[in-house]
Amino acid sequence: MTELISLTGVNKFYGDYHALRDIDLSIQTGEFFSLLGPSGCGKTTLLRTIAGFEGVSDGVVMIGGKNMQGVPANMRPTNMVFQSYAIFPHLSVAENVAFGLRKKRNMDKVQKDTAVAQALDMVGLKGFGARQAHALSGGQRQRVALARALILKPKVLLLDEPLSALDKKMREQMQVELIRLQRHVGITFILVTHDQEEALVMSDRIAVMFEGEIGQLDDPETLYRRPNSRRVAEFIGKMNFLDADVTSVGDRVTVAVEGLGICDVDAEQAPAGITLGKAAVGIRPETLAILFDGEATTRETIAGTVDEVVYYGDMTYYDVRIAGVADTLNIAMKNLIGRPVLDVGAATTVVWDARSLVLLP
Amino acid sequence: MSLRIYAIAYLIFLYAPIILLPIFAFNDATIIAFPLSGFTTDWFKALLTTKALHTAVQNSLYIAAVTALLSTTLGVCAARAGAMYAFPFKRSILGLVMLPLVLPEIIVAVSLLVVIVQIFDFGLSNWTVIAAHVLISTPFCIAILNGAFQNLDPAMEEAAMDLGESRWSAFRLVTLPLVMPGIISSMLIAFTISLDEFIIAFFLTGANPTMPVYIWGLLRFPSSLPVVMALGTILVALSIVLLTLAEILRRRGMARAGLRDKGGFL
Numbered sequence: 270m271t272e273l274i275s276l277t278g279v280n281k282f283y284g285d286y287h288a289l290r291d292i293d294l295s296i297q298t299g300e301f302f303s304l305l306g307p308s309g310c311g312k313t314t315l316l317r318t319i320a321g322f323e324g325v326s327d328g329v330v331m332i333g334g335k336n337m338q339g340v341p342a343n344m345r346p347t348n349m350v351f352q353s354y355a356i357f358p359h360l361s362v363a364e365n366v367a368f369g370l371r372k373k374r375n376m377d378k379v380q381k382d383t384a385v386a387q388a389l390d391m392v393g394l395k396g397f398g399a400r401q402a403h404a405l406s407g408g409q410r411q412r413v414a415l416a417r418a419l420i421l422k423p424k425v426l427l428l429d430e431p432l433s434a435l436d437k438k439m440r441e442q443m444q445v446e447l448i449r450l451q452r453h454v455g456i457t458f459i460l461v462t463h464d465q466e467e468a469l470v471m472s473d474r475i476a477v478m479f480e481g482e483i484g485q486l487d488d489p490e491t492l493y494r495r496p497n498s499r500r501v502a503e504f505i506g507k508m509n510f511l512d513a514d515v516t517s518v519g520d521r522v523t524v525a526v527e528g529l530g531i532c533d534v535d536a537e538q539a540p541a542g543i544t545l546g547k548a549a550v551g552i553r554p555e556t557l558a559i560l561f562d563g564e565a566t567t568r569e570t571i572a573g574t575v576d577e578v579v580y581y582g583d584m585t586y587y588d589v590r591i592a593g594v595a596d597t598l599n600i601a602m603k604n605l606i607g608r609p610v611l612d613v614g615a616a617t618t619v620v621w622d623a624r625s626l627v628l629l630p
Numbered sequence: 631m632s633l634r635i636y637a638i639a640y641l642i643f644l645y646a647p648i649i650l651l652p653i654f655a656f657n658d659a660t661i662i663a664f665p666l667s668g669f670t671t672d673w674f675k676a677l678l679t680t681k682a683l684h685t686a687v688q689n690s691l692y693i694a695a696v697t698a699l700l701s702t703t704l705g706v707c708a709a710r711a712g713a714m715y716a717f718p719f720k721r722s723i724l725g726l727v728m729l730p731l732v733l734p735e736i737i738v739a740v741s742l743l744v745v746i747v748q749i750f751d752f753g754l755s756n757w758t759v760i761a762a763h764v765l766i767s768t769p770f771c772i773a774i775l776n777g778a779f780q781n782l783d784p785a786m787e788e789a790a791m792d793l794g795e796s797r798w799s800a801f802r803l804v805t806l807p808l809v810m811p812g813i814i815s816s817m818l819i820a821f822t823i824s825l826d827e828f829i830i831a832f833f834l835t836g837a838n839p840t841m842p843v844y845i846w847g848l849l850r851f852p853s854s855l856p857v858v859m860a861l862g863t864i865l866v867a868l869s870i871v872l873l874t875l876a877e878i879l880r881r882r883g884m885a886r887a888g889l890r891d892k893g894g895f896l
Contacts, residue, residue: 322788342791355789359807368803369793417793 273298273424273457274319279328281314281481288314290481292328296425296459301451303460303468306478307504312461313429315478319459320427321345333424348418349427352434354410356402356417362389363398365413369421388416391450408439415447419454426451428460432467444470465505469493477501497540499629502551509557509598513550513628518543524628526550528594529571532623539628549629554601556625559587560618561608568622573598575615585610589619648866655859662855673860683861686844693756693831693840694824697763698817704764705771705816710805712772713779714787724772731769738766739833746834755836762830767820774819774880778812811879818876822869841865 274296281289288311296302304312317323318330321342330337332346348369357365366385370376376384389395392412397405405413411431418426431447432440448471451458462468468475469489476486485492485501496502499510516531517523522539525531532550560566576597577588585604588597598619602608611617658668677683711717712724730738742762746752782805790800806813828842835843845861848854 320792322791341797342788343794343796347792349789349792351785351789353783353785355783355785357786357789357804357808368790372794417789421793 271298272296273300273333274459275329275331276315276319277329277331279315279318279330280326281311281318281323282326288481289318289325292483294476294483294486296457298424298457299455301448301458301460301471301473303462303472303475304478305462305465305468305475305504306484308463310478311481312463312478316349316427316429316459316461319425320347320349346424347427348421348423348425349429350411350414350418350431352430354414354431354434356405356410356413358401358403360402361398362394362400362402362405362413365402366398366416366420368417384420385416388420391419391453392416393446407435408443411435411443415450419450419456422454423456425457425459428458430461430463432462433464440467447471469505477504479504495537495627496551496629499549499551502627502629507554507599507601508627509552509554509596510629511550511552511594513548515539515543515545515548515628518545522628524548524550524626526626528591529569529621532626534623534626534628538624538626540630543628543630551627551629552598552621552625554586554599556622557598557600558620559589559600559602559611560620563607566620568620570618570620573617573619575611575613575617578611578613580610587611587617589617591619651859651866652863654856655863657856660853660856662859673856676857677860677864680857683841683844686839686841689756689838690825690841693759693763694821696760697767697824698821700760701764701768701771701820702775702813702816704768705775706809706813708768708772709775709779712776713782714784727772728769730766731773735766735827735829738762739830742830743833753836754834756838758834758836759831759840762834763820763824763827766827766830767823770819770823771816774816774876775809775812777880778809782808811882815876815880818872818879822872822876826865826869 272295274294276292276294279289279292279294280287290311292315304315306312314323318325319332319337321337321340321344337345357368360368363385366388367381370381370384373381385398386395389398392415394409394412394416397409397413402410402413411434414431428447432443435443444467447458460468460471469492472489474486474488475492477484477492479500485497487495492501493505496505496508502508502510511529512527514525515522516525518536518539520536522534522536522543523531524534527550558566560570571591573589573591575587576590579586583604585602587600587602589600590597600619604610653666654662655673656669656671657666658670658672659666708724708727712720717723739762742758742765746758747754752758786804786808787797787800790804791797795803826842827840828846831840832843832846839847841861845858848858
């Protein structure tokens, strides 16, 4: 893979407001890259500086080895799918898709029509060309916006929360379609989203942003299994937090965890450069378990009491209180055959494993 | 029930005087009084043969057309800036632009007369009337165009630029067609305002009076009153047609962009 986009020391100010702080980023050709974060974290601003709608106050944006300083949006090898889709309502679907071809003087009408038909076919809108744009549904608008952007064969496709306006079913369907489309066209996709699940499902790599800076940049699995800070762990998936005290470091790290006792974990489970003293330990709800009657385990167990039960159909989430811990532990259990849904107040045995602990600074 | 009577009385009070216009325009008598004495189209024929009136009408049409063009252009700039950009003192600036809407026209007329004649020492001409008419009709244009621009997704122009168009062609290819019904509606309103306006024109008109000023001049001769009635009838009809056209266009524009109607002038 070769580097396609690089951002070096990018800062952006709106008056006194520091929207982007020292962003360094390298995105590879053909990568599906996501910018994930809560609203106001600067992810859309970052996307817009790549697109050329916002200048940078400081730093360098390079696309395909060229410095983008002073290059306006219409001269950049990027195309964007807007959050509102920005479909031109006075034009037909085909005219919308063909909009970017206006400047292509080396294409004749027949070639353009063929390109439009191919683009519509690619997004599953074959035969929709003659329809009026304002009569389309949300999902169809989204597809038109995709076709309109992809017809120009950009080096980078920028997607600004493209699925947020769709309902859950439609969103999940479009996620799969977008991944398939990206593999098919081989274009670099940069997706902005506040939906951590969407980012995990779709991306090769994810940059998690908070308050204008990148908190962690990793592939989805590393991000989920080894968050590097409490705010990343909180933002991505569910996580139980326990107070802890690091007592020795080395190849193995020894840590005294609130409620669980002394644990010996691999150095990989701890952040680089961890020091002795106060720390936090994170445990994902699905790495804990409740021991039902008739089930056995070779792992660690601890006694607890069910405090809250949330039934999801395929899963049940239990909040379980264990001795010596102020907060309850959230535990996700699959509703397998023979497993009852426990009542509030039931005495249980919680199964845990030191291998699933994540030490956080 | 009493409310209904009130509403009907209110409408009669508003429109009865206007209904009198066509009645006496076709009445065969120089004195404006009941009973009616017979039907005639003489007064309309008299309109056709009055040279001075023709000059006045031409003058008025010229002034109204230029006013419509200028004030709508200014209105487009103001409405676009207001809808798409954030800048310091935006609200106060837009408020100041709308002020002529509530200023008494006589004040505007007198102060403009002072400024133009005393301070700048310009001669009065059609252009002085146009300048003043632009001043009073621009707020109406902004009000109409605001509706058109406020409903516009700012991402629309960005999308056009993203697809390779320059800033100007993005505006021309995307924004302009979408606000065009608003622009035409704004031009029609400005045209109507300028055509009917009397006080400012009376103060600022040069050697050639506008139509309302000419009518006012006729009023000194009681014998020409029925002619004025005939002219008034034509003017009222024209105004109604223009305003209706403006509103139809505004609504069509909303529907075209697939938007919800949020009011207007009619």
